[in-house]
Amino acid sequence: MIVRYPLDHDGLWDWNAMDAERPAAGPVRLTVGVVGTGRVGAILGAALAGAGHHVVAASGVSDTSRTRAEALLPGVPLLPPQDVLGEAELVLLTVPDDVLPGLVNGLVGTGSVRPSQLLVHTSGRYGVAVLEPAARAGALPLALHPVMTFTGTSLDLGRLSGCPFGVTTPNQPETLRPVAEALVLEMGGEPVWVPEESRPLYHAALAHGSNHLVTLVAQTLDLLSAAGVAEPARLVGPLLAASLDNVLRAGDAALTGPVARGDAGTVAQHVRAVGDVAPEILATYRALARATADRALAGHRLQPEVAEALLVALAGPVDPPLDPPGSASPGPQDPAR
Numbered sequence: 001m002i003v004r005y006p007l008d009h010d011g012l013w014d015w016n017a018m019d020a021e022r023p024a025a026g027p028v029r030l031t032v033g034v035v036g037t038g039r040v041g042a043i044l045g046a047a048l049a050g051a052g053h054h055v056v057a058a059s060g061v062s063d064t065s066r067t068r069a070e071a072l073l074p075g076v077p078l079l080p081p082q083d084v085l086g087e088a089e090l091v092l093l094t095v096p097d098d099v100l101p102g103l104v105n106g107l108v109g110t111g112s113v114r115p116s117q118l119l120v121h122t123s124g125r126y127g128v129a130v131l132e133p134a135a136r137a138g139a140l141p142l143a144l145h146p147v148m149t150f151t152g153t154s155l156d157l158g159r160l161s162g163c164p165f166g167v168t169t170p171n172q173p174e175t176l177r178p179v180a181e182a183l184v185l186e187m188g189g190e191p192v193w194v195p196e197e198s199r200p201l202y203h204a205a206l207a208h209g210s211n212h213l214v215t216l217v218a219q220t221l222d223l224l225s226a227a228g229v230a231e232p233a234r235l236v237g238p239l240l241a242a243s244l245d246n247v248l249r250a251g252d253a254a255l256t257g258p259v260a261r262g263d264a265g266t267v268a269q270h271v272r273a274v275g276d277v278a279p280e281i282l283a284t285y286r287a288l289a290r291a292t293a294d295r296a297l298a299g300h301r302l303q304p305e306v307a308e309a310l311l312v313a314l315a316g317p318v319d320p321p322l323d324p325p326g327s328a329s330p331g332p333q334d335p336a337r
Helices: 041-050 063-072 081-087 097-109 129-136 155-159 176-186 196-226 232-254 264-277 279-298 304-314
Strands: 031-035 054-059 090-093 118-121 140-146 164-168 190-193
Touching (some): 031 041, 041 054, 041 063, 041 090, 041 155, 054 081, 081 097, 090 097, 097 129, 118 129, 140 176, 164 176, 164 196, 176 190, 196 264, 264 279, 264 304
Parallel strands (some): 031 054, 090 118, 118 140, 164 190
Antiparallel strands (some): 140 164
C-alpha cells in the first residue's frame, strides 16, 4: 500500500495539511533509522522498506541483533544510536520497555533529536508521554505497538498482514494520528486507537492473554508427558484451538469442564493427581479454577452451595468422603477397594 504524505512549498513535511480522507499528492518516501534491531525492530524496518521507504541506518548491540540486521536489512550500515538519528527522518525506537526512557533522555541530552523528526516507539507499556523529552526538542512522537509475537525472522513479515497495532499520539497536533495510522497501514497492519492513560491496562491485558497462555500450555504439556502421553502437543492442540475460537466468539458462554459443571469430586481428584507429580503446577491449577468458579458464579452458571463445594475441593488434597452411616463396608478382598 502506498500512502502519500503532505509537503509544504519548501518540500518539507507539512503535518498540518495531513487529512486522512484526502491524502496529499506528493509520493514522499521517508528515510528510516532503526534503533534496536531485535525481533521487532528489524521486522518493522524491513516492512517499511517493503512499502518504499529507505532504511538508511540501524543500531544493534548484541551479535544476534547485528546478524538479524544483516539478514533483514541488507546493506544498511550499523551505527551508534545518535548517528542513526542523524541520518533519518523517521526513527524506530525498538528497545525493551525498561530501556526506553533512558534511551530517550540520552538521545535528547546528546542533541541527537531534530525538530520535525518522527520518533516512533513500539512499546505496549508506554504511550507518547515517555517521548516528552524528545517532543520538547521538536520531535513528533508516535506510539505504534504491534499486537503480535515475533520470531525475528522473515516469517514475521507475513504475520504483519492484518496485524493490529495499538496506536497512541499526542492530542496536539491532531494531524499526527492520521500519520501514525498511515504508517501502520503501509506495514500491512490495522491501527487500533489506545488512549494514553489506558496504555498500562491495555498492555497488562495483552501480556495476561498471550504470555500467560504460553505458561499455561507449557504446563499442560508437562502434565500430559507425566501421564505417559507420547505426543502431548498433538493430543491437546485441537482442543486448545477450539477453546480459543469458542471464547473469542462467545466469551464466558464457551466455558465447559468440571468447574463449570460443579463437579467437586472430579476437581478434588485433579488436585491430588497434579499435586503428586507437579506441586508447582498445582498452584496455577488452583488459581485458575477459582477464577473460573468466580466467573461461572457471576454468570449464574453455578449455585453458591456448589461453588462452596468446589472451593473446599480446591483446598485439598483431602481424604475420600466416609461411607454413609449404616452402609456396609467392603471386605478386604472386595474389588471395589
